[in-house]
Amino acid sequence: MTSVLIGVENISTPKWAKVGRKAATVSLGKALRSLPEAIGVVLRLAWRTSPGLTVAAGVVHVVSGCVTAFGLLATADVFAALLRDGPTPQRVAESLPALAVVVGSYAARALLDTAVAAVESSLRPRVSRAANDEVTAVLVRAELLAFEDADFRELARQGGRHGVRGLESSLRYLADLVSSCITMIAAIVTVGLLHPWLAPALLLAALANAWASARVSKLRYEHFLDSVTRNIRKGVVEEVATDRDFALERHALTLQERLLAEHRRIADSLMGDEIRMAHKTNLVRLTGRALAGLGTGFAYAVLGVLLYSGGMELALAGTALLAMRTGFSSLSTTTRAVNAIYEDSFYIDFYRKLLVEGAERAQGSSPTKAPPDPELITLDHVTFRYPGKDTPALDDVSLTVRRGEVVALVGENGSGKTTLGKVLTGLYPVDGGTVRWDGVDLAEADKTSVHSSIAVIAQDPAQWPMTARRNVTVGRLDRDDDQAWQDAVERSGADEVLATLPSGADTVLSRQFNDGQDLSGGQWQRMGIARGMYRDASVLVADEPTAALDAKAEARVFEGLREAAARRTTILVTHRLANIRNADRIVLLDKGKIVEQGTHEELMALRGHYHELFELQAAAYRGDLLSPTDEAA
Numbered sequence: 087m088t089s090v091l092i093g094v095e096n097i098s099t100p101k102w103a104k105v106g107r108k109a110a111t112v113s114l115g116k117a118l119r120s121l122p123e124a125i126g127v128v129l130r131l132a133w134r135t136s137p138g139l140t141v142a143a144g145v146v147h148v149v150s151g152c153v154t155a156f157g158l159l160a161t162a163d164v165f166a167a168l169l170r171d172g173p174t175p176q177r178v179a180e181s182l183p184a185l186a187v188v189v190g191s192y193a194a195r196a197l198l199d200t201a202v203a204a205v206e207s208s209l210r211p212r213v214s215r216a217a218n219d220e221v222t223a224v225l226v227r228a229e230l231l232a233f234e235d236a237d238f239r240e241l242a243r244q245g246g247r248h249g250v251r252g253l254e255s256s257l258r259y260l261a262d263l264v265s266s267c268i269t270m271i272a273a274i275v276t277v278g279l280l281h282p283w284l285a286p287a288l289l290l291a292a293l294a295n296a297w298a299s300a301r302v303s304k305l306r307y308e309h310f311l312d313s314v315t316r317n318i319r320k321g322v323v324e325e326v327a328t329d330r331d332f333a334l335e336r337h338a339l340t341l342q343e344r345l346l347a348e349h350r351r352i353a354d355s356l357m358g359d360e361i362r363m364a365h366k367t368n369l370v371r372l373t374g375r376a377l378a379g380l381g382t383g384f385a386y387a388v389l390g391v392l393l394y395s396g397g398m399e400l401a402l403a404g405t406a407l408l409a410m411r412t413g414f415s416s417l418s419t420t421t422r423a424v425n426a427i428y429e430d431s432f433y434i435d436f437y438r439k440l441l442v443e444g445a446e447r448a449q450g451s452s453p454t455k456a457p458p459d460p461e462l463i464t465l466d467h468v469t470f471r472y473p474g475k476d477t478p479a480l481d482d483v484s485l486t487v488r489r490g491e492v493v494a495l496v497g498e499n500g501s502g503k504t505t506l507g508k509v510l511t512g513l514y515p516v517d518g519g520t521v522r523w524d525g526v527d528l529a530e531a532d533k534t535s536v537h538s539s540i541a542v543i544a545q546d547p548a549q550w551p552m553t554a555r556r557n558v559t560v561g562r563l564d565r566d567d568d569q570a571w572q573d574a575v576e577r578s579g580a581d582e583v584l585a586t587l588p589s590g591a592d593t594v595l596s597r598q599f600n601d602g603q604d605l606s607g608g609q610w611q612r613m614g615i616a617r618g619m620y621r622d623a624s625v626l627v628a629d630e631p632t633a634a635l636d637a638k639a640e641a642r643v644f645e646g647l648r649e650a651a652a653r654r655t656t657i658l659v660t661h662r663l664a665n666i667r668n669a670d671r672i673v674l675l676d677k678g679k680i681v682e683q684g685t686h687e688e689l690m691a692l693r694g695h696y697h698e699l700f701e702l703q704a705a706a707y708r709g710d711l712l713s714p715t716d717e718a719a
């Protein structure tokens with residue numbers, strides 16, 4: 087039996103892809119009308135990047151198209167002169183001025199092509215850099231909670247990758263479109279002037295081509311949307327199957343072959359769909375080409391009938407033939423360009439959505455500054471839900487913490503301790519109730535002013551690819567205090583880590599750099615604690631700061647945190663209750679609610695849930711054979 091190993095078979099379609107599907111099902115005409123919007127995005131970006139180059143690009147393309155059209159008309163004159171009645175030398179002599187114009191137009195076209203290439207090669211990298219910069223800026227400035235939203239993360243990936251690529255390619259095709267459109271119009275007008283019946287025949291071929299190209303784009307886009315979720319799943323399996331983080335358990339659990347099989351299964355299903363899509367598009371292309379061939383055949387037939395019936399002179403027929411050939415070739419360039427921009431427009435839409443959503447989720451600024459050293463932090467009936475979740479992680483929580491207090495948050499896994507730490511420090515905005523620092527509502531306060539006053543020591547600290555010294559001083563880059571650095575590394579036990587490094591504090595803590603080193607989990611945790619201590623913020627949240635530390639290091643860290651506590655508000659999240667016996671207050675959470683709070687002695691006297699948890703841990707140390715049921719009884 088092959089059961090799904092990673093995730094579930096059908097992961098939900100991201101929000102942006104659902105919107106994309108709606109766009110893919112609208113009628114062709116309606117979809118084509120949305121083209122100018124995509125072109126507008128490209129032009130606005132190009133204009134913002136370099137107005138001079140944008141105008142230059144427009145001018146060289148228009149001139150290039152005009153020169154081609156002019157060359158076409160001059161060629162018609164050559165034909166007219168050559169096919170006129172009279173002696174051959176005289177006809178050749180009379181055709182020479184027109185011939186000179188033709189040669190001149192070719193020369194001008196060659197020069198213009200070089201100018202086009204020069205302008206484009208200067209403009210395109212600028213546009214792609216600007217688009218990339220916008221995406222990066224939007225992501226860097228997004229609020230923390232945005233990164234908890236899987237839809238937003240996926241939109242960021244698609245908008246950043248496909249969107250920016252779509253913009254670049256649209257810019258290239260837009261240039262082709264301008265010049266080929268001008269040539270095409272010149273050809274259709276020339277043909278139409280020679281005989282009104284020839285123009286519709288030319289248009290018929292164009293429409294058939296356009297229909298086929300647009301249909302193919304739509305099919306490809308639908309295929310992209312159909313395979314989005316499977317591609318996400320394939321990416322996840324790929325990561326699990328090849329990433330270093332999973333390597334240990336992958337080997338220890340002998341999962342390699344199972345993972346490979348899962349990867350192959352998804353890849354096979356994607357490949358099957360891709361082949362089916364390719365067959366469908368080939369059929370559509372064939373139909374389009376057949377219809378275009380009919381149009382072309384009809385145009386030549388009309389020309390033949392006109393010649394046969396004497397409706398058109400031979401000289402004019404030669405011109406018509408040339409104009410029709412030029413028309414067909416510029417038609418195919420135009421259709422290809424329209425088609426490519428149409429296809430790109432879907433991806434450009436991701437880019438636009440990312441910018442819009444990113445702007446909505448930007449951290450933002452406010453004239454209201456949070457107090458840098460709050461005396462009182464008050465949570466009033468606070469409720470918080472993670473994006474896409476129905477059950478609140480915090481449910482009607484009210485709590486007041488004074489400066490100098492050490493408050494310990496305890497409770498079972500998933501009870502809301504980490505979330506409470508993030509809400510209290512303004513990292514997450516609340517859904518209901520208020521969080522105030524000395525009366526200032528954090529919902530209205532400038533986030534940078536709030537975050538400047540906080541330090542978070544995480545259980546799994548970021549492993550910055552920097553030197554060991556920077557890994558600590560990044561806690562507050564504008565601070566250059568040797569004594570503080572020394573204190574931080576000693577109190578956290580990071581000094582022992584530094585002593586093992588080949589270049590001491592100057593060793594880069596990343597294997598991606600020459601002579602870089604990696605650290606163990608506990609060593610990284612010490613670096614994280616040192617960073618938090620060096621930051622010297624007025625509100626410190628230490629979330630399981632010592633989970634990976636040995637007993638000696640743990641005692642040293644708690645001692646350090648206690649020493650520094652008098653000057654700040656300290657929130658400790660921990661499961662090791664022995665470490666927080668001296669806390670000023672212990673707050674016990676259960677399913678997002680505060681169920682007990684008080685000092686250790688008060689809570690023990692209450693003989694409630696805290697008492698039960700504490701006795702369980704104490705019994706384990708005493709070596710008593712106590713089970714949770716015994717204790718509850």
Ligand SMILES: Nc1ncnc2c1ncn2[C@@H]1O[C@H](COP(=O)(O)OP(=O)(O)OP(=O)(O)O)[C@@H](O)[C@H]1O
Nearest residue numbers: 234472475479497498499500501502503504505506
């Ligand atoms: N990023 C997230 N997205 C969605 N739900 C989350 C996220 N992080 C936590 N939760 C949910 O919120 C609730 C509270 O989680 P939280 O991390 O605050 O608990 P905790 O008490 O710190 O747990 P632990 O002791 O295991 O660290 C849990 O139900 C958890 O599943």
